[in-house]
Amino acid sequence: MTLKKLLLLACACLMLAACGGVDPDSPLGKRQALFKQMLKVSENLGGMLRGRIPYDEAAFISGAAKLDKLSHEPWQHFPQVRDDERSKATDEVWQRQARFHEMARDLEAATAALVQATTSTPLRRSTLEPAMQGVEDSCEACHKAFRAY
Template identity: 65%
Template sequence: MKARNLVLAAFACLTLAACGGVDPDSPMGQRQAIFKQMLKTSEDLGGMLRGRVPFNEQRLVEGAAELDRISRTPWQHFPQVKDEGDTRAKDEVWQRQARFQELARETEAATAALVAATTATPLNSTELVAPMQRVEDSCKACHEEFRAY
């Protein structure tokens, strides 16, 4: 009888734990996953350029291309109507769509410029600091206007 009760209690705990998260297939879940991927990639690149992570030219070039690719994807997961649930996006995302889209394009332009800077040979890490800073600044600008902390 005790084993049965333990199994039922464990099952109940797992079921309740699963209810608290965001559906990964929802627009909110999709964009959160993309933004986490963008953050991880950006942190790796910034770490290489600031000396916190060993500089690896191939990883930097590949990371810049990956960041550019994924920077174009989260915007499609912002539906025309505000999400239900606990979103970190401010209401202004839906109220000021033109500005939100403008900042999205600025982020895309910054990541494209970073990729362009990685085509110079030989690759000079000090020349990549400014393009990487523009990427980080574009992310920060959007967060300051449209993300609730």
């Protein structure tokens, strides 16, 4: 192939790739980015408690605080009506908004309880594990009710 054809092919591929993406400044893009951050922090905390990654008390305390802060953020990026068909949220989010927001508050309460469990050092697994399980259960309950897999 000539250089000209290769450049044209490369440009076409880049344009096609850009068409399928989500605008990071859109409500969908913002909430997806926040949920990804929450997942990463949550996986690190759970990984420390389950021995998948080395336990670091200071990192756990910091991670719990970060997760608590993040847990308050995504809800503002869910508009009153469905905004994007590419969302993994089911129509139930918009049809049952009161329940959706109640479950969001449940997650916020669970992350606050996790932060509370980190206030007395040295941290104890017997306190951290149930608090972390509460966060994970809250996430799972909302996903089962409102996320399309």
